Amino acid sequence: MADIFALAAQNLISPVVLSFALGLFAALVRSDLSVPEAVAKALSIYLLFAIGFKGGVSVADHGIDAGLGLSLLAGVIMSALIPFIAFGLLRVLSSIDRLNAAAVAGHYGSISIVTFVAATSVLESQGIAAEGYMVAVAAAMEAPAILSALWLVSRGSNGHRMDSTLWREILLNGSIVLLVGSFIIGFATGPEGMEDISGFIVAPFTGVLCLFLLDMGLVAGRGMQKGHHVLGMGAILFGVLMPVTGSIIGFGCALLLGLSTGGTLLLMTLSASASYIAVPAAMRVALPEANPSIYLTLSLGVTFPFNLVAGIPLYLALAQAANGG
Amino acid sequence: MQTHRAKRVEITIEQVMQSRLTTAIENAGVTGYTILPVFGGSGRSGKWARAGQISRAEGMLQVVCIVRPEKLDPLLKAAFAVVEKHIGVVCVTDCEVLRAERF
Numbered sequence: 001m002a003d004i005f006a007l008a009a010q011n012l013i014s015p016v017v018l019s020f021a022l023g024l025f026a027a028l029v030r031s032d033l034s035v036p037e038a039v040a041k042a043l044s045i046y047l048l049f050a051i052g053f054k055g056g057v058s059v060a061d062h063g064i065d066a067g068l069g070l071s072l073l074a075g076v077i078m079s080a081l082i083p084f085i086a087f088g089l090l091r092v093l094s095s096i097d098r099l100n101a102a103a104v105a106g107h108y109g110s111i112s113i114v115t116f117v118a119a120t121s122v123l124e125s126q127g128i129a130a131e132g133y134m135v136a137v138a139a140a141m142e143a144p145a146i147l148s149a150l151w152l153v154s155r156g157s158n159g160h161r162m163d164s165t166l167w168r169e170i171l172l173n174g175s176i177v178l179l180v181g182s183f184i185i186g187f188a189t190g191p192e193g194m195e196d197i198s199g200f201i202v203a204p205f206t207g208v209l210c211l212f213l214l215d216m217g218l219v220a221g222r223g224m225q226k227g228h229h230v231l232g233m234g235a236i237l238f239g240v241l242m243p244v245t246g247s248i249i250g251f252g253c254a255l256l257l258g259l260s261t262g263g264t265l266l267l268m269t270l271s272a273s274a275s276y277i278a279v280p281a282a283m284r285v286a287l288p289e290a291n292p293s294i295y296l297t298l299s300l301g302v303t304f305p306f307n308l309v310a311g312i313p314l315y316l317a318l319a320q321a322a323n324g325g
Numbered sequence: 326m327q328t329h330r331a332k333r334v335e336i337t338i339e340q341v342m343q344s345r346l347t348t349a350i351e352n353a354g355v356t357g358y359t360i361l362p363v364f365g366g367s368g369r370s371g372k373w374a375r376a377g378q379i380s381r382a383e384g385m386l387q388v389v390c391i392v393r394p395e396k397l398d399p400l401l402k403a404a405f406a407v408v409e410k411h412i413g414v415v416c417v418t419d420c421e422v423l424r425a426e427r428f
Contacts, residue, residue, distance in 0.1 A: 284342075285341050286409045
């Protein structure tokens with residue numbers, strides 16, 4: 001337990017978390033600090049490219065094994081099933097109606113790529129290796145939860161809410177294309193490709209992540225200010241309990257798959273995190289009646305900060321305990 | 326100078342609905358429109374701003390069409406089918422254009 005607190009304290013004073021805290025503080029005191037939209041977009045493109053490329057290089061270096069296919073399958077199954085647990089938990093803990101509860105549940109089955117990137121950054125700082133293909137697992141976990149959420153709303157007759165345009169937007173959204181595309185480039189070019197561009201994607205990575213998390217702090221803080229009145233205590237409790245529940249499911253899957261300590265942390269982080277990029281956009285199209293203040297505030301204003309500050313160190317400690325350090 | 330009567334339709338809608346709206350407008354026979362970014366605002370769904378959007382879920386934009394009066398009804402019917410359940414505003418005003426053959 002002392003190790004968990006030590007790791008949590010160490011994580012809290014990292015530049016990454018403190019940058020997020022600065023953004024959060026600036027938003028809560030209503031500072032005019034802002035990151036221009038185009039800059040934030042460029043930072044996110046950089047981070048997705050870097051993380052995808054590194055994952056591809058790692059797979060090229062270590063080779064493809066059965067773990068890749070099984071991890072992808074586990075990711076898809078978790079993404080599809082976690083919304084049902086989230087839906088039940090939220091309905092028990094709060095008075096949020098069925099439609100909004102289903103919309104929230106979809107977010108928790110899907111993943112937050114920024115939380116994933118933050119977890120990889122913690123692994124790098126600790127010198128812990130992870131399976132490179134976890135990037136592909138992250139991409140595979142984006143979409144299935146959306147279908148589960150729509151099924152929860154319409155009890156199995158969701159056809160009228162999904163059209164081909166929405167399918168294309170979900171499966172080929174910019175984040176997934178960039179992540180998978182850079183993963184393939186990294187896999188195709190291998191360690192030689194990494195040597196060519198490491199000055200661009202390795203050394204500046206943590207600094208860029210700091211700036212991106214500064215922006216995320218601003219967004220989260222403004223989301224909290226805007227949306228806190230729509231959430232009761234039960235919903236806020238859900239925003240903390242659900243990532244822990246999801247991480248335990250991810251932990252179980254990681255044990256069954258025999259993942260390394262790093263891989264276990266990443267799978268736990270993926271199953272603990274909630275989407276605030278791909279799923280909200282899909283929900284605005286498929287469930288326009290659902291209130292975006294509820295699902296965005298929960299995923300971005302409650303669960304994301306929780307995972308960043310407390311969740312990741314906790315998951316890492318569990319992963320280390322299970323894998324013997 | 327000779328001017329001609331026309332209708333200006335401004336549709337402020339969520340970014341995620343952009344392609345659906347423009348497709349519906351085109352299917353209604355209106356091929357000319359302009360898409361404008363909007364910086365922020367406040368409405369029944371609360372305040373929002375363009376800055377600090379990390380997804381397309383909350384952003385808004387405006388689609389502006391100028392059409393002949395007889396094309397107004399088909400355009401509004403097509404647009405309404407898309408925007409009915411979504412956050413936004415549809416506004417129609419009278420205007421004058423110089424080159425009627427372009428609308």
